[in-house]
Amino acid sequence: MSRLQVLIIILNLLFLLYISRLIIKGRLREEYAFIWWISAVFLTIFSIWTKAQNEVSEFLGVTVPANLIFGGLIFLILIYLLHLSLVNSKLQRNVTKLTQEFAILKEQLERLSTGETEKSTSTENQS
Amino acid sequence: MLPGLFANLKDCSTQSAFTLLPVVVNDCSRDGSAVLARSLGVNVLNLPSNLGIGGAVQTGIKYALSKGFDYCIQMDGDGQHPPAEFEKLISTAIKTGADVVIGSRFLTGEGFQSTFIRRLGIKYFHFLNRVLTGKSIHDITSGYRLLGEKAMKLAANYYPDDYPEPESLVFFSKHGLKIVEVPVTMHHRQGGKSSIGTFASVYYWVKVTAAMFYSYIRKQ
Numbered sequence: 001m002s003r004l005q006v007l008i009i010i011l012n013l014l015f016l017l018y019i020s021r022l023i024i025k026g027r028l029r030e031e032y033a034f035i036w037w038i039s040a041v042f043l044t045i046f047s048i049w050t051k052a053q054n055e056v057s058e059f060l061g062v063t064v065p066a067n068l069i070f071g072g073l074i075f076l077i078l079i080y081l082l083h084l085s086l087v088n089s090k091l092q093r094n095v096t097k098l099t100q101e102f103a104i105l106k107e108q109l110e111r112l113s114t115g116e117t118e119k120s121t122s123t124e125n126q127s
Numbered sequence: 128m129l130p131g132l133f134a135n136l137k138d139c140s141t142q143s144a145f146t147l148l149p150v151v152v153n154d155c156s157r158d159g160s161a162v163l164a165r166s167l168g169v170n171v172l173n174l175p176s177n178l179g180i181g182g183a184v185q186t187g188i189k190y191a192l193s194k195g196f197d198y199c200i201q202m203d204g205d206g207q208h209p210p211a212e213f214e215k216l217i218s219t220a221i222k223t224g225a226d227v228v229i230g231s232r233f234l235t236g237e238g239f240q241s242t243f244i245r246r247l248g249i250k251y252f253h254f255l256n257r258v259l260t261g262k263s264i265h266d267i268t269s270g271y272r273l274l275g276e277k278a279m280k281l282a283a284n285y286y287p288d289d290y291p292e293p294e295s296l297v298f299f300s301k302h303g304l305k306i307v308e309v310p311v312t313m314h315h316r317q318g319g320k321s322s323i324g325t326f327a328s329v330y331y332w333v334k335v336t337a338a339m340f341y342s343y344i345r346k347q
Contacts, residue, residue, distance in 0.1 A: 100186040103172040
C-alpha cells in the first residue's frame with residue numbers, strides 16, 4: 001500500500017467521523033448526510049482497491065479511466081443539485097404559507113387590539 | 128394616486144348593496160403605501176417577506192376565505208382598474224353563476240387598450256388557452272377579476288408564483304369552473320411601473336407558456 005493510499009484512507013475515515021459528529025450534534029439532517037456518506041465510502045473503497053478504476057473502465061468501455069471518475073462525479077453532482085433544487089422549492093412553498101398565515105393573523109390581532117368590529121359577506125381584495 | 132384609489136374604493140363600498148371589505152396586500156413594499164392605507168382605514172395585510180404577485184394575491188384570497196366571504200375581487204393598486212366597475216363583476220357572477228369573472232378591456236374596445244406588442248402577447252396566450260382548454264378568454268392576462276367560493280378554495284391550495292393570471296385560468300378550467308368575461312373600462316396605470324420589462328417579457332412568454340402547458344397536463 002502506498003503512502004498516498006494510507007493518507008487518503010485516513011482522510012476519508014476522518015471525513016466520515018466528522019459527518020457522524022454533525023448528525024449527532026443535530027447540525028446536519030440525515031437525508032443530506034446520506035450522499036456524503038456514500039461518496040466517502042466510495043472513495044475509501046477505491047483507495048483500497050486501486051485497480052478498480054482500470055477494471056471498471058474496461059468493463060464499461062471507457063477508454064481513459066480518469067474520464068470514468070470525472071463522468072461519474074459530475075453525474076452525482078448533477079443529481080445532488082437537482083435534489084437541492086427540490087429541497088429549495090419545498091422550503092419556498094413553506095415560507096410562502098407561513099408568510100401568508102402570519103400576515104393574516106397579524107392583521108386580525110391588530111384589529112382585535114384596537115377593538116374594531118368587522119363585517120362580512122363579500123369582499124374586495126386588492127393587491 | 129393611492130389616496131384617490133382608496134377614497135374611490137371607500138365610496139364604492141359604502142354606496143354598494145353588497146358588504147365589501149377592501150384589503151391591501153403589501154408585498155414588502157417600503158414606500159409607505161401600507162401606512163397610508165391604514166391611516167385611511169383600509170385593512171392591510173403586511174407580508175414579512177416578499178412573495179411576488181402570486182403569493183400576494185393568494186394571501187388576499189386566503190384572507191377572504193378565512194372571513195367567510197362569497198366572492199373575492201382582485202384589483203391592481205396602480206389605478207388601472209377603476210373600483211366603480213366591480214359591480215359589473217359581482218352582478219355577472221350572480222346572474223351567470225360563474226366561478227370566475229374576468230374584467231376584460233377588449234370586449235367593447237373602450238378605454239386603455241395596452242400597447243401593440245402586449246396585445247400581440249395577449250392574443251398568443253388567448254390562442255394557447257383556447258387550444259388547451261377549448262375556451263375563448265380574450266383578456267387572459269387581466270388582473271381585474273372575481274373569484275367565487277369554489278375558485279377561492281382551489282386558489283388557496285395552489286396559485287402560481289409569478290405572472291399567475293393565464294396559468295391559473297387553465298388551472299380553473301381543468302377543474303371544471305365556469306369562467307365568464309365581462310367588459311370593463313381600464314385606465315392607464317397612474318403610477319408605478321409594470322412588473323414586466325423588456326427582458327422580462329421574453330421570460331414571461333417562455334415561463335407562462337410552460338406553466339400553462341404543465342398546468343394542462345397535470346393531474347387534478
